Amino acid sequence: MATYIRPARKRKCSKTIQEPKRLVTPGDVITSDTDFMRGHGTYMEEDKLHASVAGVVETVNKLICVKPLKTRYNGEVGDVVIGRITEVGQKRWKVDTNSRLNSALMLSAVNLPGGELRRRSAEDELLMREYLAEGDLISAEVQSVFSDGALSIHTRSLKYGKLGQGVLVTVSPSLIKRRKTHFHNLTCGASIILGNNGYVWISPMAGAEEEEGGGFIQNLEPVLLSDREVMTRLKNCIVGLAEYRMMLYDTSILYTYEASLKYTLEELLKPELMEEVVEDTRRRLEQET
Amino acid sequence: MAKVQLSLGEKTFIIHGVQDGLRTDGRSCDAFRPMELECGVVSNTSGSSRLRLSNTEILVGVKAEMGKPRPTRPNEGYLEFFIDLSANASPEFEGRGGEELATEIANTLTLTYDLKNVLDYQALCVLPQQCCWVVYVDVVVLECGGNLFDAIGIAVKAALYNTRIPKVKVQVDSEGQEEIEVSDDPHDVVLLDTCNMPVLVTVSKIGQQHVVDATLEEEACCLACIVMAVNAKGALVGMEKKGSSSLTMDSIQDMITTGKKVGMNLNSNLSSVLQEIGRDASSSGFLS
């Protein structure tokens, strides 16, 4: 079938869900007790702690914060992120990381081709666009957070660097589950990087020889059709999970992938089939916990 | 977002995928993404429709108003197209940011609907040289996920199908003055015949192959495309080449063949859906 138009579907009438206990909306008073520390999503007025976003109150010891359902990415040191170069400047690149300000990648914070550690010369400065140009994607780690909230990122590890062939999917950062590792070689036959900033990178399984060049030598050979099918299916699964607001991590993605196998790739584009796949996954995850 | 930036790796992956006949969302080269359509969404218009094609969302409102016929065609009414690329769709459309593209789309629509057999324009004329119906077709682009032309083409046709124009009587009073009386009975209306109205099909050249219904990412890899207006019989009623690169005669031929096939499919698909929805549908729109 080449085209598929149909009348708009009625959204499922959501079953009434019990409101979580400590749900607050902007302006709500969380506590008038002054013995608490003010965290994100709260503010003090007239000695009372108010919420400034809608979400569930989280208390860690004396720190109270409210986390909204979705926001731009709030970076933390050590996070794995995926970013796109937006500007090449002097001694640094500006990178879009889905944060509220562009992140900075300093020339001194990358491994240059050749691998060995060396001083960055004036020549390197002139060659910056050869290394990373506008539009290029990189994986990196958050190195520090500036006082205005902008992030400084680095790629000084062999697992980070310029990304080659693959597909980028963007989701809300709050859907990425924090894990020990965000790099996965999935058993279905593709690699994914789940950036903490909500950018998910799907690429063919990395061969051993590719990792050596620090990502600066790109392999532009066509990807095998079989690998491509796996990647495409993974992409549709991740988009589907995000659409139905499921957390993304290796197990949820893999289960969705397996549940999706009963449909062809083209069938998966139909929202009702994707919904079914996601619900199957949800049931399987719930059974296991 | 109206435009995306891609790295070389991403582009290569997309181009090779098109070569292999497997696109990044799993479609084959001649397949559309699923669409959802509804009619009668804006109650104070003569007709309206809303189309969602993946992330592309189009709202069309049609208003029929009395106006003066064009001097070149004194016996006919006419359609007037206006496209609003709303800032909702992308911050880059803010202010006058979307105007250029909007005019381009409006011109394409005007050209394709400007043929005699598309619509009975004479029926829209009330008094030759003095008074006729001007059917304003206003399109709002609410979200942009690629393939604007085709989505707008389908939504416009659906909105016109949904359009009801009041019947008009002309009476001559005692002094010989003609008086126009517009019926205010909501059932005493003229419906438009949409049978011969074309839809737009954009065929984009990517690498050595061509695809229909390109996503934003694919549009970023595409250097040249052809926008075709195809009617239900598969006849080409208009064509335009867009984009910065050039095309050979052979590839244009191939693209036209694909475009005709897909266009016919779209037309028959659309007309059966419209019949299912019916002429006087009204719906809850965004709440559903």
Add this chain to the structure above:
Amino acid sequence: MAGIELLSDQGFRVDGRRPHELRKIQCRMGVFRQADGSAYIEQGNTRALATVYGPHEASGGRVRAQHDRVTINCQYSMATFSTGERKKRPMGDRKSQEMSQNLQRTFEAAIMTQLYPRSQIDIYVQVLQADGGNYCACVNAATLAIIDAGIPMRDYVCACSAGFVSDTPLVDISYLEESLGGPDMIVALLPKSEQIALFQLNSRLHADHLSKVLDMATKGCKDIHTVLDGAVRDHVSEVTDSMARS
């Protein structure tokens, strides 16, 4: 205008409401995927859509960026088919420029601007169907969209209009009630603290009646707040539940 009585002897308005009754409000958050936040609202036959982008790096570089707070950028537009008589352009006229400015002021008062120095937040609202209280519907939609985008605000901003007919204040006036003359008051309120973020009054109103009408508008805002808060709570509950079950 003769013929139409805005308030019947029995105390009913043209559309059957009592003077203090709002029109039916229905809304939905998160209607679009690409924007950071979005919302759609229906207040009677008035329909509006709002999208929020950001906070993101200020466009126009350092020129527009403010070093101590976020720049709020608003655009108000009306679909050309939204009004009874077709509009020529969706925006750019004086009225919509004024509305854009009003929106900006309203939300600068509510958003915690100092949290995001050098960034920018774009708020775009569009009226899809106009039947009175357009600005109010837009403010309410924008509030929902900002909450959807997770941008910190001191409080909701709820806007409501009020009119004054035959010694009775009317809340949430429709297009008909607006167009038949008489005073037309718009109030945008931070309901919890009862601070007024925007106040506008068109045409004449005797000073003695001002507080009565203002009270009516304020009460309307609070009623709207109850409805919006309910919608937000439902939305948050649903999404939290979905995320917890995965």
